[in-house]
Amino acid sequence: MSKVQDIYGALVFDEHTMQERLPSATYKQLMLTIKEGEPLDLDVANVVAHTMKEWAIELGATHYTHWFQPLSGITSEKHDSFIDPIDDGHAIMSFSGKELIQGEPDASSFPSGGLRATFEARGYTAWDPTSFAFIKDEVLCIPTAFCSYTGEALDKKTPLLRSMRAIDEQANRVLALFGEPHQRVVPTVGAEQEYFLISEKDYEKRLDLMLCGRTLFGYSPCKGQELEEHYFGAIRPTVNNFMKELDDELWKLGVPAKTKHNEVAPCQHELAPLFANANRAIDQNLLTMEEMRLLASHYGLVCLEHEKPFEHINGSGKHNNWSISAGGKNLLDPGDNPISNLRFLVFLAGVIQAVDDYQELLRMSAASAGNDHRLGANEAPPAIVSMFLGDELGRVVNALIADEDYTSGERTEMDLGVAELPNFLKDNSDRNRTSPFAFTGNKFEFRMPGSEQNLSDCNMILNTAMAKSLKEFADQMEGRTDDFTEAALDYVKRTLRDHQRIIFNGDGYSDEWPAEAERRGLANHKTTADALPCFISQKAIDLFSEFHVLSEPEVRSRYEVKLEKYNKTLNIEVRTMKRLVRRVYLPAINRFAAEVAEHITQVKTALPDADLKDQEAKLRTLLYGASEINKHLRRLHELHYESQQLEDQQERANMNAHQIVPVMDDLRDAVDNMEVIVDHNVWPAPTYNDILFYA
Ligand code: ADP
Numbered sequence: 001m002s003k004v005q006d007i008y009g010a011l012v013f014d015e016h017t018m019q020e021r022l023p024s025a026t027y028k029q030l031m032l033t034i035k036e037g038e039p040l041d042l043d044v045a046n047v048v049a050h051t052m053k054e055w056a057i058e059l060g061a062t063h064y065t066h067w068f069q070p071l072s073g074i075t076s077e078k079h080d081s082f083i084d085p086i087d088d089g090h091a092i093m094s095f096s097g098k099e100l101i102q103g104e105p106d107a108s109s110f111p112s113g114g115l116r117a118t119f120e121a122r123g124y125t126a127w128d129p130t131s132f133a134f135i136k137d138e139v140l141c142i143p144t145a146f147c148s149y150t151g152e153a154l155d156k157k158t159p160l161l162r163s164m165r166a167i168d169e170q171a172n173r174v175l176a177l178f179g180e181p182h183q184r185v186v187p188t189v190g191a192e193q194e195y196f197l198i199s200e201k202d203y204e205k206r207l208d209l210m211l212c213g214r215t216l217f218g219y220s221p222c223k224g225q226e227l228e229e230h231y232f233g234a235i236r237p238t239v240n241n242f243m244k245e246l247d248d249e250l251w252k253l254g255v256p257a258k259t260k261h262n263e264v265a266p267c268q269h270e271l272a273p274l275f276a277n278a279n280r281a282i283d284q285n286l287l288t289m290e291e292m293r294l295l296a297s298h299y300g301l302v303c304l305e306h307e308k309p310f311e312h313i314n315g316s317g318k319h320n321n322w323s324i325s326a327g328g329k330n331l332l333d334p335g336d337n338p339i340s341n342l343r344f345l346v347f348l349a350g351v352i353q354a355v356d357d358y359q360e361l362l363r364m365s366a367a368s369a370g371n372d373h374r375l376g377a378n379e380a381p382p383a384i385v386s387m388f389l390g391d392e393l394g395r396v397v398n399a400l401i402a403d404e405d406y407t408s409g410e411r412t413e414m415d416l417g418v419a420e421l422p423n424f425l426k427d428n429s430d431r432n433r434t435s436p437f438a439f440t441g442n443k444f445e446f447r448m449p450g451s452e453q454n455l456s457d458c459n460m461i462l463n464t465a466m467a468k469s470l471k472e473f474a475d476q477m478e479g480r481t482d483d484f485t486e487a488a489l490d491y492v493k494r495t496l497r498d499h500q501r502i503i504f505n506g507d508g509y510s511d512e513w514p515a516e517a518e519r520r521g522l523a524n525h526k527t528t529a530d531a532l533p534c535f536i537s538q539k540a541i542d543l544f545s546e547f548h549v550l551s552e553p554e555v556r557s558r559y560e561v562k563l564e565k566y567n568k569t570l571n572i573e574v575r576t577m578k579r580l581v582r583r584v585y586l587p588a589i590n591r592f593a594a595e596v597a598e599h600i601t602q603v604k605t606a607l608p609d610a611d612l613k614d615q616e617a618k619l620r621t622l623l624y625g626a627s628e629i630n631k632h633l634r635r636l637h638e639l640h641y642e643s644q645q646l647e648d649q650q651e652r653a654n655m656n657a658h659q660i661v662p663v664m665d666d667l668r669d670a671v672d673n674m675e676v677i678v679d680h681n682v683w684p685a686p687t688y689n690d691i692l693f694y695a
């Protein structure tokens with residue numbers, strides 16, 4: 001294998017390549033666009049496009065695509081070749097500035113939540129020069145935003161970029177109050193991706209995994225994750241080879257894959273990259289997910305990115321590590337001198353206010369059919385948003401709230417009047433794994449998102465809510481140069497007092513917490529159906545329009561798309577379940593029951609006085625099991641039919657979440673109970689024991 005330094009970023013048209021290949025005037029112009037957001041001139045784009053094409057062809061590319069994130073959350077691409085036939089029967093390879101800047105996919109096949117009537121199928125993709133182009137499978141991929149011709153965003157990237165602009169604007173106002181020059185402020189994100197790897201052979205025998213990404217049936221394995229040996233254990237050789245190739249491929253694509261290890265559940269693993277600005281980090285995460293799915297097949301494996309492929313063992317999340325960086329300096333780093341401490345406190349209070357005020361939206365951003373199996377299931381954070389600050393920072397915040405001097409664990413008195421914070425906050429690694437939103441030394445970790453989700457949604461919300469906090473601070477403080485320090489500290493104390501309820505350092509899995517959270521007035525939306533409506537609340541619409549992140553129609557369309565996706569997923573799961581029960585599981589159970597009956601008859605003939613109590617009991621259990629299955633199946637069928645009659649998508653979602661899912665659980669249990677008494681050779685699908693403990 002070639003050295004990492006040689007391959008890293010080899011397939012990315014990054015700043016280094018741009019500087020090396022572009023005429024210097026073009027390079028400078030492009031940098032102004034990338035770094036300062038200046039519009040790109042078509043002449044400049046033509047030069048960039050030509051250079052990019054030459055570079056891509058040298059690396060074997062034949063096609064290009066505008067790579068974008070439709071509302072369904074998965075990336076999309078349509079490949080066009082560079083070929084431009086000319087009259088003499090030859091072809092030249094061409095790529096113009098116009099083709100680079102703007103593309104026209106047929107927008108009609110992407111979800112728009114009613115934003116674009118189907119006859120108005122046109123939409124366009126627009127190059128996002130702040131995320132680098134790269135080559136994947138001989139295709140030059142150009143990260144783009146996707147909009148309708150009337151300018152509404154039809155993708156996840158556009159509002160994210162708008163929210164980043166809002167943070168930049170408002171944070172600069174705050175930094176100016178601290179005497180800092182104008183600089184580029186960006187939210188930073190590090191996405192820890194969890195996933196499962198199972199054998200292709202087993203996968204192919206499980207229609208539920210193939211169609212739904214998760215098992216709809218399966219009795220708990222004899223051995224689960226209780227010994228915690230998988231987490232610490234050596235990585236399987238095949239998996240290790242997969243991980244090596246994955247690292248190599250990601251490094252070539254400039255994705256800074258950093259940490260890889262086994263996770264808690266058998267067959268579960270994690271990959272964490274170094275953080276980057278939110279836009280690039282999310283593109284990189286989507287690319288990582290794509291590479292994982294693709295490369296697994298090289299090893300006879302299948303990568304499962306679903307939040308809950310298997311019941312009874314942990315599901316997969318995607319921790320969203322988030323901070324704000326100003327000209328490369330981390331604004332959530334407590335720092336070690338008083339004035340940067342005050343700045344830290346202002347930003348900290350801003351985050352606390354943002355998370356408290358928009359807790360429901362944050363919860364909503366992590367809502368999906370898949371993630372409903374994780375949140376609140378004592379393996380992932382509860383569905384209630386709260387914040388964990390850790391012991392030390394928790395004490396600082398308490399002292400500020402009580403307006404007292406701060407005494408640290410080491411008993412050093414500190415005068416909060418000058419806002420001096422201890423340096424050791426940074427190294428404070430006290431973790432609370434049950435907290436959905438935890439301070440981890442110099443960043444926050446939002447732990448609700450599911451492994452399959454696009455992190456654009458939660459970051460768009462987080463950034464916008466944070467921009468609002470910062471705006472409020474700036475609005476009140478601008479012009480107060482004489483007593484700024486004092487006024488700012490007062491502001492911090494007031495804000496912390498107002499939003500104290502969101503801070504919770506206890507055990508999020510305890511039975512007391514939901515009751516306590518309710519007393520505090522915190523929201524607890526247990527399912528996607530309950531979580532989605534807050535998206536179209538006046539409060540949310542106001543927030544997004546104030547910062548020009550989403551217009552009201554854009555908000556409504558996103559809500560519609562999420563609802564529809566939830567309902568469609570449930571519909572597929574129910575249909576798969578019914579099909580499997582009727583055509584696979586019940587026939588197998590009945591065949592086995594017939595075998596047992598036959599056995600009983602034969603023994604009776606051969607040995608009329610034989611004691612057949614146990615065999616008869618087994619036969620009765622099988623018959624009873626089959627009738628239970630039939631009962632739940634009938635109920636599911638009725639409810640499913642009823643739900644299909646509901647025109648209103650929210651009503652249908654409510655019915656899915658509150659009536660259909662419980663019956664699916666009953667049906668599953670009834671089938672699983674049979675799995676453990678039917679002969680393994682007769683059982684028609686690989687069991688959890690088979691799937692999770694392959695060699
Ligand atoms: P752990 O959570 O296991 O302690 P790390 O602290 O190394 O792991 O970080 C987890 C993720 O957080 C990594 O992807 C890392 O790059 C990211 N991260 C670290 N600092 C920041 C930051 N300032 N902003 C956003 N993400 C960050």
Ligand code: MG
Nearest residue numbers: 192319321445
């Ligand atoms: Mg972490």
